[in-house]
Amino acid sequence: MSANIHIQVEDFDVSDEINALTAEAPLTGAVATFTGYVRGDDGLTALTLEHYPGMTEHEISRIAADAARRWSLTGVTIIHRVGRLEVGERIVLVAVASGHRAAAFEACEFLMDYLKTRAPFWKLEERGGQSGWVEAKASDDAAAERWRKS
Amino acid sequence: MNILYFAWVRQKVGRSEETIEHTPELRTVGDLALRLCARGGGYAEAFGDMSRLRAAVNQAHASLGTTIDSGDEIAFFPPVTGG
Numbered sequence: 056m057s058a059n060i061h062i063q064v065e066d067f068d069v070s071d072e073i074n075a076l077t078a079e080a081p082l083t084g085a086v087a088t089f090t091g092y093v094r095g096d097d098g099l100t101a102l103t104l105e106h107y108p109g110m111t112e113h114e115i116s117r118i119a120a121d122a123a124r125r126w127s128l129t130g131v132t133i134i135h136r137v138g139r140l141e142v143g144e145r146i147v148l149v150a151v152a153s154g155h156r157a158a159a160f161e162a163c164e165f166l167m168d169y170l171k172t173r174a175p176f177w178k179l180e181e182r183g184g185q186s187g188w189v190e191a192k193a194s195d196d197a198a199a200e201r202w203r204k205s
Numbered sequence: 206m207n208i209l210y211f212a213w214v215r216q217k218v219g220r221s222e223e224t225i226e227h228t229p230e231l232r233t234v235g236d237l238a239l240r241l242c243a244r245g246g247g248y249a250e251a252f253g254d255m256s257r258l259r260a261a262v263n264q265a266h267a268s269l270g271t272t273i274d275s276g277d278e279i280a281f282f283p284p285v286t287g288g
Contacts, residue, residue: 091288104287105212107280110264135287147288167288173266175280176287177212188213191284 058119058131064138072132076152080129083152087159089167095142098182104137107175118169126158172199211282217251227275234260235269
C-alpha cells in the first residue's frame, strides 16, 4: 500500500479524495475520514500554517508506513494545507481505506494522533490585530503515547 | 552544515537558515545549540531554554545528544502544532 501525501495551499474536496482512494482498490470495504477545520473560538480569525518542506513529507510517510504495518489497509490519503487559513476553512484530511471498519477507524485516529505530534507544522494564530504561536498540548502527546502500549 | 529555523525560533534569530562550518568540538545537537545561544541577542532568547525546543538532523527528529557532522541539515523549532 502506498500513501498519497500532499502538502498544499489549495483546498481539497473530501468526496473526490474518497473516490480516488477507492477507485483501484477492490478489496476496500470501509473508508474512514477525518477532516480538521479552523475553529473560531476565543476570537480567532485565522491561522497561518508553517511547515518544514521535505521533512514534513518524510515524517508523514513514516507515520503512514507505521499504520500500514499495524493494520491491513487498502489505501491512505493525507492532505495538509499550509499558508493562511480563515475560520471555517479545511486544514487537514486523513482518509483510510480498509477491508473492514475497525481497521479504518483505528488507523485514521492513529494517523491524526501522530500527525499532530510528529509532523513538522506550526500554527500562528490571529486574534484581531494580534498574532501568536500555538503552544503544543500535553493532551496531544498523551493521545499519541497510548498507541505505544497497544 | 546547513542550519534551519522555524516558527518562533526563526522569528527570534531573525533568519530562516544559515551555514555553519562543522568543527570537532561540535559533536552533538546540544553542542551546536550552546554555540548558537552564546551569540546572545535573539539567539540567546531562542536557545536559552532548550526544554522548549525540538530539533531534527537530516529531516528526522533528533535529541540534544544526536551526533552531527559536516554536510548535515540541522533544524531547530518549537514542539509541532499541526493537524
